[in-house]
Amino acid sequence: MTGSTTQTRDHIGHAHHHHHSHDTSYLISSNKKDAGVRITRIGLYVNLGMAIGKGFGGYVFNSQALIADAIHSLTDLVSDIMTLATVSWSLKPPSERFPSGYGKVESLGSLGVSGILLGGGLMMGWAALIALCQQFFPDFAEAAAHWGLLPHSHGHSHSHDDLGPNINAAWLAGGSILIKEWLYRATLKVANERKSSVLASNAYHHRVDSLTAFVALLMIAGSNVLNNASWLDPVGGLVISLMVVQAGWGNTKASLMELADVGVEDEMKGNVRRAATKALDGVSTGPAANHVEIRSIQGVKSGQNYLMDIELAVPGTWTVEQTRGIEDLVRERVGGKVRGVKRVRVRFISKSSEQPDFLDEFIRPDMSAKSSPEPEEEEHSHSHDHGHNHKTTNGNARKRK
Structure with missing residues (x-):
């Protein structure tokens, strides 16, 4: 249980929240003969090679769209590297010093990575805006440069920047499309054979990367084919940088929410409730039959780990031994059936009591020690x-x- 299956809701538009949607089962597995592991590792190495290649090519061939696409290729790569670096910590069993486990280590790593991606996207967008401003509003750009708001342009001379990207940059973008499309099809084939939603999600990432490379290709080709259309390349860089910023902001927000212990989504609560209900349905005989009621479920996410609390209402005459048996039954079922759950804490209340929730565990302000x-x-x-x-x-x- 090394990942989360409930984060596919983050696939809204392009903001596919990378570290949340990635299940690490295939990435950290040592079974190199497995087809899923092999295609996942290939994707990791390809992302590394393409990020370096497109970044270097974008610099040499003067293409901001290609550089922005290289930064976008880094999103999946950095996410995977962060996962490999933190997963061994996040999955460690709890200790006396860390009673809730080490899952927040991954949340901290995710915050750092998403912050870097967000900053990189903003920097690329700013560079693209500067280029556009210098082309369409040269007087304003000169005035802004004088006040230190923009870098100094090269006047009205046709410099290397004014000529737009080299047409050779299109070859790198085209190659990226072909490679990513092949990865998409190869990963989706294994996903269909395994009926794996995790691999299908990874295949989706490859397809999105292919589409962003296609945007870069259009901008590079257009700025070379059309007359006086060198502005198309920074426009492509701006579009791709906005995609990176959107994904980076989504990741940053999700990481901050995790560190602030925001409650788990309704989908996870529903999964836990169904598993607990099935566990209680299995108690068909004895005094426990039809006597246990699920009152409330809550929990927090700690990295890849879910820490869940379940409130059960039982007859007030029950003994500690009876409740202990139900607690073990529910914990075993939820932990075995709901992926990602690492802790199940069960609280018992009397059936005759009102409908309390977990908020009554907090000390009232008028009862505080101060x-x-x-x-x-x-x-x-x-x-x-x-x-x-x-x-x-x-x-x-x-x-x-």
Whole structure:
């Protein structure tokens, strides 16, 4: 259970939130003979090669669209590298120092990566806007450069920048389309054979990368074929940078929400409720039959791990042994059937009580320690009669035992 299957909702438009939609099952698997593992690793290496190739080619051939597409290729690559770097931490069992596990390590890594992507997209968009401004509003660009708002342009001379991208940049964009389209079809073939939604999602990423490369190809070719259309290349860079910014912002927002312990989505709650209901339906005999009611479900996401809380209502006459048996049954079923769930905490209430939820576990403001004088009085009493209090405490402890 190394990933999440509930994050496909993030595939809205192009903002495919990379680190959330990636299941790491195939990426971290050591079974290199497996077709799914092999095609996933190939995709990782291809993203690395294409990001370097398109970035270098975009610089040499003076194509902002190609450079922006190279940054876009980095989105999946950096996400996968981050996953490999943090997954061993995020899946470690909880410890005394980290009682909720290490999942937030991945959330922190995701925040850093998405911040880099967001910054990179903004920088590319700014560069494209500068290029457009210098072409269409040269006087304004000169004035802005004078005040330090824009870099100095080269006047009205036809410099290397004014001539637009070299036509050879189109070969790199075209090659990117072919490679990504092949990866899309190869990954989708394995996904259909395995009926794997994870591989199908990865195939979708390859298709989107192919489409962004197609945008770059159109802009590069158009700026070379059409007369006085060198502005098309920065327009393509601006379009692709907006895609990167959209995805980067989506990832940043999701990471911040995870770190702030936002509640899990309704889809995950529904999955947990169905699994818990089936576990309780299995109790067909004995005193537990038809006596347990699921009152509330909540949880938080910690990296790839889901930490869930379930509130069950049972008859008030039940013993601790009876509730313990139900708790083990529900935990085993939910943990085994709902992918990504790493902790299930069960809370029992009486069926005769009202419909409470988990908010009643929080201490009311009027009962907080700051508003209560008792700790200070206890400390004052403790300082006057240390020996007596020490004996009394030990005596009470022995009675409780």
